[in-house]
Each structure stands twice: as C-alpha cells, then as structure tokens.
Amino acid sequence: MLSVAASAQKDKDAVEALRMEYVGKRLDLSKAEADKFWPVYNEYNDKIKVLRKNFRQSFKKPVDALSDKEIEELYLLDLQTKQAEAELYKVYRDKLKLIIGAKRMLKLIAAENDFKKEVIKTIQDKSD
Amino acid sequence: MIKTLCYILGLLNRKQLVITVFFLHLGLLKSQGTFDSLKLKLPKHYFNTVISVDGYKNAKNDLVDTNKLLTKRLKNYTINQFNLSFYTPLHTHEDTNSKVHSNTHYLLTGNFMLLQPVFGGMPKHDIIRAGAGLRIIHNTGKKGIWFFDASPFMIKDVSYGSNGTIRMASSAIYSHNFSKTFNMRVGLVKTFLFGNRNYLPYFGFRVGALDRLHFSFQFPRSMSLVWPVGNTFNLSLYSRSQGGVYTFSNKNQVYYLNNDATFYFARREVNTGLRVDFKPTSRLLVYVAGGFSTRNTVSFYSDNRNRANRLGTYKVFFYKNELPTTVFANVGVTIKLGKSKSVYNNLNLMDAIDLNNQNAPGDDNSFNGNINLPAKASKNYNLKSIEDLIDINDF
Numbered sequence: 001m002l003s004v005a006a007s008a009q010k011d012k013d014a015v016e017a018l019r020m021e022y023v024g025k026r027l028d029l030s031k032a033e034a035d036k037f038w039p040v041y042n043e044y045n046d047k048i049k050v051l052r053k054n055f056r057q058s059f060k061k062p063v064d065a066l067s068d069k070e071i072e073e074l075y076l077l078d079l080q081t082k083q084a085e086a087e088l089y090k091v092y093r094d095k096l097k098l099i100i101g102a103k104r105m106l107k108l109i110a111a112e113n114d115f116k117k118e119v120i121k122t123i124q125d126k127s128d
Numbered sequence: 129m130i131k132t133l134c135y136i137l138g139l140l141n142r143k144q145l146v147i148t149v150f151f152l153h154l155g156l157l158k159s160q161g162t163f164d165s166l167k168l169k170l171p172k173h174y175f176n177t178v179i180s181v182d183g184y185k186n187a188k189n190d191l192v193d194t195n196k197l198l199t200k201r202l203k204n205y206t207i208n209q210f211n212l213s214f215y216t217p218l219h220t221h222e223d224t225n226s227k228v229h230s231n232t233h234y235l236l237t238g239n240f241m242l243l244q245p246v247f248g249g250m251p252k253h254d255i256i257r258a259g260a261g262l263r264i265i266h267n268t269g270k271k272g273i274w275f276f277d278a279s280p281f282m283i284k285d286v287s288y289g290s291n292g293t294i295r296m297a298s299s300a301i302y303s304h305n306f307s308k309t310f311n312m313r314v315g316l317v318k319t320f321l322f323g324n325r326n327y328l329p330y331f332g333f334r335v336g337a338l339d340r341l342h343f344s345f346q347f348p349r350s351m352s353l354v355w356p357v358g359n360t361f362n363l364s365l366y367s368r369s370q371g372g373v374y375t376f377s378n379k380n381q382v383y384y385l386n387n388d389a390t391f392y393f394a395r396r397e398v399n400t401g402l403r404v405d406f407k408p409t410s411r412l413l414v415y416v417a418g419g420f421s422t423r424n425t426v427s428f429y430s431d432n433r434n435r436a437n438r439l440g441t442y443k444v445f446f447y448k449n450e451l452p453t454t455v456f457a458n459v460g461v462t463i464k465l466g467k468s469k470s471v472y473n474n475l476n477l478m479d480a481i482d483l484n485n486q487n488a489p490g491d492d493n494s495f496n497g498n499i500n501l502p503a504k505a506s507k508n509y510n511l512k513s514i515e516d517l518i519d520i521n522d523f
Contacts, residue, residue: 010410011513014359014506020472021505031307034473035269039229042470050168056515084162119514122507 016045019115026111027104036099044092048085055081171467173217174477175233175484180496182211182460184370186397186421188248189451198382198428198447203248205426205451207395213239213489213496215263228269233480237261237279239490243374245393245426250382253287255374255393259490265483267476273303275315275483279490288377290390295320295373297491301330303483305475308337313346313483320373320491321348323394323427324443332486338478339504346486349493359504362405362497366417370493371396376428383446388432391446397424399456405497410464413499417458424451462496472502 020038029037058077066074097105188206191199219234241257259281266274277299284292301315315330328348336342345351352366376382376393383391401419408414427448434444471477478501485498 008512010359010407010503011506011509013410013503015509015513016470017472017503018505018507018509024473031271031475035271035476036227036229038473039224039477042472042474046170046470047163050170051163051166052515054166054168080162080166084166087162119509122509123511123514126510 015119019112022115022118023108023111026107026114027100029100033100037096040092040095040099044088044096047088051081051084051088171469173220173233174231174469174471175215175217175220175235175481176468176500177214177216177465178462178496178499179214179465180212180460180462180488180494182209182213182458182492182494182496184209184211184456184458184494186424186456187454188246189424189454191449192452193449196447196449199449201249202382205248205449206246208244208246210242211239211492211494212241213237213492213494215484215489223269226269230269231267231477233265233267235263235265235484237263237277237489239279239281239488239492241490241492243372245374245376245395250380251287253285253376255283255285255287255376257281257283257372257374257490261489263484265480267480269476271305271476273305273476273480273483275299275301275303275480275487277487281490283373283375285375285377285390288379290375290377290379293375295325295491299330299487301332301483301487303332303479305479308475309342310335311479317348319348321369321371321396321493323371323373323396323425325373334482338482338498338501344486349486350495356504359506360407362403362407364403364405365401366403366495367398367400368493368495369396369398372491382428383430385446386430386433388430391428391430394427394429394445395425397421399458401456401458403458407497407499410503411499412464413462413497415458415460415462415497419456420453421456422453424454425449426451458494460494460496462499464499468500470502478502 027037055077058074061070063071093105096108100108185208186206188204190204191202193199215235215237217233218236220231222229222231238260239258243255243257244252245255246252259279261277261279263275263277268274278296279298280294280296282292282294284290297317297319299315299317301313301317303311303313305311311334313330313332317328317330319326319328330347332344332346334342334344339356341355343353348369350366350368352364354362354364356362371394373392373394375390378388378391399419399421401417403415403417405413405415425448427445429443429445433446437444471481481500482498485496488494488496
C-alpha cells in the first residue's frame with residue numbers, strides 16, 4: 001500500500017517537474033529573478049497542493065453514506081478550500097508581480113493554462 | 129466607511145460603531161486567512177529525514193612484503209564494512225523579508241559503522257565507530273551556499289573490550305552556482321579518510337545539470353560521471369576515497385615491541401567502479417556498485433610510542449603494507465522520510481541538497497544518493513498524477 005502511494009508520488013513529482021520546466025522556459029528569467037521567483041512560486045504551489053489534497057482526502061465515504069453533520073462539514077470545507085485558493089492566488093500573484101512584473105505575470109498565466117491544455121490533450125489522446 | 133457615515137448621521141451610537149467595526153475587521157482578517165484557519169500541515173523544512181544503510185566488502189588480498197615479520201604472521205587482508213547513517217532537519221530559518229530569499233538549515237547527523245578488518249593469520253576484530261554531528265547549511269539566496277559540519281565520533285575495538293578513542297571530523301565549504309550547469313566549491317576539511325588526521329583543502333566543481341548527464345569532481349572525496357536515466361535509474365562511473373584510523377586491540381600481540389593495550393590501525397583505498405542507483409519510488413533508493421580497489425594501504429602505529437618520540441615525527445608506523453589492486457562490491461539502501469518544501473528550479477537549494485549528500489554524515493565517505501533532489505521532468509503521466517494540478521473546470 002505504502003509502496004503504491006510512494007510510486008504514485010514519484011509520478012506526481014515528475015509531472016510537477018515538467019510543469020516547472022515548462023513555465024520556466026516560457027518566462028525566461030534571469031538568474032537573479034529566478035533566485036527570487038522560484039522560492040515564492042514553489043511555496044504557493046505547495047500550499048495549493050496541500051489544500052486540494054486535504055479536500056480530496058476528506059471524501060473517503062460515498063456521499064450517500066455521510067451523516068447530515070458530515071455533509072454540512074464537507075460542504076463548508078469545499079467553500080473554504082475554494083476561498084483559500086482564491087486568497088492565496090491573490091496574495092502570491094501580487095508577490096510574484098513585484099518580482100517579474102505584470103507582463104510576465106500574464107505570460108505565467110498563459111504558460112500555466114497552456115500546460116494544462118497539453119496535459120488534458122495528452123490524457124485524452126491516451127484514452128482514445 | 130458606511131458605518132462611519134451612519135454614525136455621523138446619528139444612526140449608530142459610539143458603542144454600536146465600535147462593535148460593528150470590530151466584527152467588520154474580524155471578517156476582513158478571516159477572509160485573508162482562510163488557509164491558516166484550515167490549520168493544514170505544511171512541511172517546515174527543505175530537507176527530509178534520510179536514513180541510509182551501506183555495505184562494503186573488498187576481495188581478500190595477500191600481503192605482499194614477506195620480508196616483514198608481521199606480514200608473514202598476518203598473511204592476507206580483506207575488509208567488511210557496514211554503515212548506518214542518517215540526517216534529519218532540526219530547524220529551518222527563512223528570511224523572506226529581505227530582497228533575497230535566504231535560508232539556513234540546521235541538521236542533526238548520525239553515523240554508526242561496524243568495520244571488520246580480517247587478517248588471515250589473526251582472529252577477526254570488530255571495530256565500531258559511532259557519532260552524532262551538527263551541520264549548518266546557509267543559502268545566501270543569491271549564488272552561494274555555505275556548508276559547515278562538525279562530526280565527533282567514538283571508535284572502539286569491541287572484540288576485546290578495549291578503550292575507545294574520540295575524534296572529530298569537520299568541514300567548511302563554500303559552493304558557488306555560476307549557472308545550472310556549472311558549480312564550484314572550495315573549503316577546508318578535517319578528515320581521517322586517508323588513514324591519518326589530515327587538514328585538506330576542499331576543491332570541487334560540477335559541469336552539467338544535476339538532473340542531466342554531469343561530471344562532478346570533489347577533492348578529497350570523489351570524482352564521478354553521472355547519467356540519470358529517467359526517474360528510475362542513475363548510472364555512474366566513479367572514483368571515491370575510503371579509509372580511516374581505528375583503535376585496535378593489542379590482545380593478539382600485533383604490537384610486540386610494547387605492552388600497549390591498544391594501538392591504531394589505519395587504512396585507505398580508492399574505489400573506482402560502476403554504480404547503478406535504482407529508485408523504484410520517491411522514498412526508496414537502492415544502489416549496487418562494483419569495481420577496483422586501488423592504493424590499498426594498511427598500517428599500524430602506536431600512539432604511546434609516537435607521542436613519547438618527542439624529537440621525531442609522530443607519523444611512525446611499526447607496520448605498513450601497500451596491497452595490490454583488488455575488487456570490491458558495495459550495496460546500499462536509502463530511505464527518505466517525511467515531507468519537505470518544494471525546491472523546483474531553485475538552483476541554490478538543489479545544490480545545498482547535493483552538497484549535503486556528497487558529504488556523508490560522520491567521517492564516512494559513502495555516497496547514499498541524491499534521493500531528495502526533485503524528480504526529473506517526465507511526460508509519462510496519468511489522471512492520478514495530475515489530480516492536484518487540474519481543476520474540474522479545466523476540462
């Protein structure tokens with residue numbers, strides 16, 4: 001069980017590395033910019049991942065098997081997770097903007113979206 | 129502002145205004161800290177706890193200089209070595225307020241070694257070396273990493289209940305990242321690796337990125353050409369020095385000129401060979417290596433005798449033998465525990481991790497693999513591996 005989880009984590013790490021490589025190439029940061037940008041960007045992503053994992057792991061039972069109290073709690077957790085994501089997005093995007101400027105922030109957003117599209121397309125191709 | 133306006137217009141009294149502002153402020157604070165309010169556990173450190181087990185053996189070698197009386201008695205020599213080591217982060221200090229993102233890492237290290245020098249003409253001796261140390265790694269946030277290590281350890285021949293000896297190895301190294309593909313290191317190390325207490329300069333460089341084909345030269349520790357094959361295998365051609373100074377019981381009267389209870393056994397060798405690292409999961413690394421052991425030297429000296437010899441040099445061996453080239457085998461397992469903060473594309477921290485791993489805990493020079501470096505980018509993904517990256521609305 002632990003081995004399967006560790007193996008899945010290895011795949012996740014590899015995809016995360018791919019995403020960082022993809023974003024890095026599109027941003028074309030100088031060494032000085034990179035030294036400031038990556039620690040902040042990594043910190044942001046770590047928080048988002050922890051948030052999503054926490055929410056995902058809260059869904060251990062099927063919805064029909066949940067008590068009313070658990071349903072309320074999970075509903076609230078969903079709202080809190082989305083709210084926290086939005087707050088973190090604002091806080092960290094502002095921090096990153098100070099480092100790389102507004103123009104490259106837009107490049108970052110475009111790179112993130114393009115990466116998602118590529119991943120989705122690859123998975124769709126695999127499933128065809 | 130609206131509340132203030134109401135107050136001004138007389139719709140709220142002062143007490144009502146204070147209460148309203150308090151709750152308004154509370155709401156504002158809450159909206160800024162939903163993440164904090166969830167009390168999720170985030171990793172505190174950039175380093176994981178890493179535990180390594182390493183086994184080493186070289187082939188039996190005849191002692192060649194038969195003119196010496198002791199050579200005839202000792203006959204042949206081989207070594208069996210078992211190492212258990214770990215490092216764990218104690219504290220991480222981050223300075224995110226300054227213009228650069230600097231951080232300092234305090235690690236506790238530990239090392240336990242069982243060494244069995246086996247001489248054909250003498251019963252086997254079991255020597256243990258145990259120690260705990262502290263290392264401090266400072267990332268300047270620009271291009272440099274400072275590395276300080278202090279590793280006190282105790283060596284004892286447990287076969288015959290002899291007294292132990294306490295020693296200390298240490299390192300101070302500065303590592304400079306010129307780019308992702310070129311790095312240089314300079315420093316000073318106090319080591320017993322070459323069969324004596326040596327203060328040596330540390331000089332190293334790496335050409336090539338850590339996750340690609342690279343050549344690394346780290347004097348006095350190692351030299352290696354590393355080829356990472358995907359995220360599962362690492363092949364390397366390497367040359368690595370190994371050795372030490374060990375307390376040795378004189379129960380077998382090896383030192384026949386005096387009645388010392390113990391004397392010192394010193395050894396050194398250079399291992400050159402091929403190594404394969406296998407990483408089946410993100411937390412486990414297994415390695416197998418084999419090759420040739422060269423510059424294999426064993427020597428014995430009496431601390432009492434050499435200290436008494438005030439007029440002469442301390443480095444007087446009552447026995448020294450240089451052995452011919454032989455073969456060796458080395459296997460090891462490294463386990464990564466806990467979670468750590470991400471260091472993707474963070475060249476300084478990736479270098480700090482490599483620097484820490486290249487300098488094994490204690491005065492041991494085994495390399496337990498860069499298990500905690502970020503994974504190499506791979507397009508071999510599935511739905512499970514992207515679940516934290518993609519939102520349902522992205523589809």
